[in-house]
Amino acid sequence: MNKTSNGNFFEDFRVGQEFRHATPRTLTEADAALNIALYGSRFAINSSDVFAQGIGLPRAPLDDLLVFHVVIGKTVPDISLNAVANLGYAEFRWGVPVYPGDTLSAHSTVLGLRENSNKASGVVWVRSTGVNQRGEMVLDYVRWVMVHKRDPQAPVQPTVVPTTAPAVKPEDLVVPAGLSIAGYDDGAAGSSHRWEDYAPGERIDHVSGITLEDSDHMFSTRLYQNTARVHFDAFAGKNTRFGRRLAYGGHVISLMRALSFNGLANGFRVAAFNAGSHVGPTFGGDTIYAWSEVLETAPLPGRRDVGALRMRSIAAKDCPCGEWPGKGADGKYHPAVVLDLDYWVLMPRRLA
Template identity: 65%
Template sequence: MTKTNSGNFFEDFRIGQEIRHATPRTVTEGDMALYTALYGSRFAFNSSAEFARDCGMPGQPLDDLAAFHVVFGKTVPDVSLNAVANLGYAGGSFGAPVYAGDTITTTSQVIGLKENSNKQTGVVYVRSTGVNQKGEMVVDYIRWVMVKKRDVNAAAPAELVPDLPDAVAASDLIIPPGLNTGKYDDVLAGSPHRWDDYAVGEKIDHVDGMTIEEAEHMMATRLWQNTAKVHFNQHTEGQGRFGRRLIYGGHIISLARALSFNGLGNAFKIAAINGGRHVNPTFAGDTIYAWSEVLEKFEIPGRSTLGALRLRLVALKNRSGADFTLKLEDGKSFDPAVVLDFDYTVLMPRR
C-alpha cells in the first residue's frame, strides 16, 4: 500500500465535502521580510509598526495578500495538486488582521462540481477559510479550478454549478477593530492622493515594470508551501504543454498589487476580492506591468475619515499602458499580453 499522497482527482470530490487541510502555519517577521523581498511592496501600513500604530493597530499587520497566499497554499495538496488551471476567484473577504506569531489553519468546502465535455477534466468549486489561533476568520474566498480525472471512464460526481456573487457588498466589508485613519500621514505613506481624489471610470497606469526571475517565483512557491507540480517541477512540466514551469497565479497578483503603489499608494488595505481570473500563462523572464480602473466608490458608514474603492487591476506581460483593448476581435478571448483581470476592494483614507 502506498503511503504517498497523489492528490484528489475530479471524481474524488463530492458536493458538501469538508476538507481540513494539513500543516497549520505560524506567521513570522521573516515572512513579512520575504514578502517585501519578493514583491517590493511599499505600503506603509504593512511596512512600519509605528505607522500602523498611528492608525490604531497594535503593530504592522501581514500584507493581506500574504495571508491569502498562506491560506491558498494549504489547499493545494487536497484541491489542486492535479489541477490543469486555476480558473477564478469570487466572494473573498478579509477579516482579522494577521500579525507575527499568529497561526493560520485552513479548511475548504466543496460547493460545486461540473465535468467538462472532454470527460478528462472537471471544474471544482471550493470555499476556503483561514482562521487564526483564536478561531477568527482572516481570509474567506471562493475559487474554482480545473482538475484532471484519474480515469476518464469514471462516473462523474453529482453536478452543481454554484451561484457566485458579482462583488462583496459595501455593507459586508470588515473594518478591523480600532482602525482609525485620523492621523494617517500622506508624506510617510508616499502619496498625496486620497479617496476624494479618485473618480469612477478613472484609469491609472502604474508605469513601472518588474521582470520575473526563476529563483524568485520558485522561492515564492516554496514559501507559500504550494505543491502544485505545474509550478515547481521542471522535470515533468518540461514534457508538458508549455515545456516549462508556470508562474503561480498568486505571484502575479502580488506583483501587480505592489506595482499599483505608484498611483494608489494610499490604498493601504485590501478588504475584499470580488472576482478575478488568470487569463494567460506567465513564465520566468516575463516582465509584468499593471494598470487599474476605479469601478465604484463607497463611503463607510460612521467613518468620516475612511472610504473604499472597488478597483479593477489588470496585469500585462511584456507590454505596458492602459490604452489598448483587452479582448480580441471575437470579444471573448483576451489579448495574449493580459495575464490577470482582478476585481478587488481597498480601504483608503478620506480628507
C-alpha cells in the first residue's frame, strides 16, 4: 500500500468534499517573535503585553496574518500541493483573537470546480476554517486556486462556480471581545491619526522597502508547515517557467502589512480581506515596497470607539511607490506590482 501522498490533483476533487487537515499547531510567544523577525512588523498590539492589556485584552494577541499563514499552510497538503497559482480570496474574515498557547487546526469544504480549457488544470474553490482548541472560529475564508491535473485525459466533475460576496460587510467584522479603546496609547502605537483622519481616496506611500531573501521565505513557510513545492525546491525550480523558487505570496502580504505601519500605525487589526490577488511572482532578492489607498470608511454597529477602514494596498518589487504603481485604465498592472489587496482594518475613533 502506497503510504506517500502526492497531494490531490484537479480530477480528485468533488464539490461538497470535506477535509480535516493534519497537524494541529500550538502557537507560542516564539511565533510572535518570529513574526516580527520575518517581517519587521511594529504594531504595538502584537508587540507589547502592556499595550494590549491597556485596551482590555489579556495579553498581546498573535498577528492576524500569522493566523492566516498557519491556517492556509495546513490546507496545502490536501488542497494546493499541486497548485499552479493561487488565484483569489473572498469572504475572508478573522474571528476570535489568537493568543500564545492556543492550538489551531483547520478544515475545508470544496465549493466549486471548473476545468481549464487546456485540460491541463482547473480551478478549485474551497471554504477553509481555522479554529482554536475550544472550536472557536479564528479565520474563515473562500480561496480559489488553479490545480494541475494528474492526467489531462481524466474525466472531471461538472463545472460549479460558487458565488462569493464582493466584500465583507462592516457589520460582519469581528471586534475582539473586551476591547476597550479608552486606554489606547497613541504614543506607544506610534501615531496620533485615528479613524476620523482618513478619507476615501486618500493615498499613502509607505516609503520604505525591504528585501526578501530565499532563506527568509523558506523559513516562514516551514514555520507555517506549508509544504507547497514551488517555495522549497531550488532543484525542481530550475525546470519551471520561472527557472527558480517562488516566494510564498503570503510572505509578501505580511511584508506589505509591516511596511504599512508607516501611515497606518493605528490600524491595529486586520479584520477581513475583501479580495486579493498575487499579481506577479516574487523571488529571493526582490525588494518590496507598498502604497495604500483608502477605499471606504465605515462605522461599526454599536461601537463609538472603533471604526473600520477599507484599504487597497499594492505591493511592488524593486519599485518605490511614490508614483503609485497600480492598475492602468487598460486593466493592466504596472509590471512591478506583485500584490493587490482589498481589506478591512480596525482603527480607534476619537473619543468624545
